Amino acid sequence: MNAVVVAVAVMLLLSLVRVNVVFALIAGALVGGLTGGLNVNETIAAFTSGVGGGANIALSYALLGGFAVAISHTGLPKWLVDVVLKAVSNNEDSRGKALSKALIVFIILMISCFSQNLIPIHIAFIPLLIPPMLYIMNELKIDRRLIACVLTFGLTAPYILLPVGFGQLFQQLLAENIEKSGLAVNLADIPGTLLIPVLGMVVGLIIAIFFSYRRPRKYISETIAHEKDESTYTVFSIIMSFVAIIVTMVVQILTKSMVFGAMSGILILYISRSVKWNEADSLLTNGMQMMAFIGFVMIAASGFAEVLAVTGHVDTLVKSSAEFIGGNRSLGAMLMLIVGLLVTMGIGSSFSTIPIIATIFVPLALELGFSPLATISLVGTAAALGDAGSPASDSTLGPTAGLNVDGQHNHIWDSCVPTFIHYNIPLVIFGWIAAMIL
Structure with a gap:
């Protein structure tokens, strides 16, 4: 048995029966390491070596959590909720409620898309925006699975398609690794090439909104009644909140570091006294606690990925797939995508998957006679696959962090x-x- 398939299967199975995701990742890594020929000590050593790779991401999310709580203390979320309430308060009839639901879904979709490209703060907006809106969503009986789908679409589709913010990093990483693997590509060709796969996500979003989760779903509102928020805001505090978000965006782009981006935003709020210095410690601690689970999952996912890399079974999986393919291009494309899905589901990051699969997928695609554009599409889609549905992905962990506060x-x-x-x-x-077709 291939260690990658076994490890991912164990991790997913344990997750589906409601075992904690961190434990599922550790168990999957242990089983995968043993299946891949490593002994227990070697597996533990590989896992321990890998967890260090997730430390930077975990610290980034911890500081983004602190930034989110600091922003919420300025009253910006309450202001946003008040704006939405004014728009929906007079819609008591069934048609008005439908329009209110549509407005909320549109606002969440727009902001989540902006978080990847226009204002690349990634998942930091979710604990800012979603918990205060849960009370409204409960009153309108909006199915939270729909909101999870909307958030995940906004967290993934824009960076795959648009070469701005995180999208620029994704497409540069894609181009660099494809070129290292023996195929020269034009960076400007990537957005148009990935448009077709992203259209598939658009179809999925439409199905989720208009078919899968259109029916009302009841939630208990009393448990989050306090989320209606008693904090106050002023024009100055709202302005400084937007300034802090912009500074965070600019610093993050210039330094390519979420850590220093979040730190810059927090400092703006403290210097402007939008958040008091004597409240700094408790606010940062609360924010870090809020994002701690995501950080631990990303650390465990990094160790999981390292174990699979040490076994060498990622290469084995791809090579065995190539042997099975023969010269069948249609079957080859499908198997490459499925292998990409397996790898990304385990790792939880499309960015981390690109270097793993590009080195083998590019020569294989060229051998099968795929065009350069088709090769870009295969590698880009295979890397992005699994990011949406993986238990270890921030594209699913972020929505859960906001929607599961109660x-x-x-x-x-x-x-x-x-x-x-x-x-x-x-x-x-x-x-x-x-x-x-490309």
């Missing part, structure tokens, strides 16, 4: 499974179509 949203069944169905399946289909 304990009524399960990470696996309410975030991972819905996003896997609505995005990964269409990505496979549309990615295969792109490889066939």
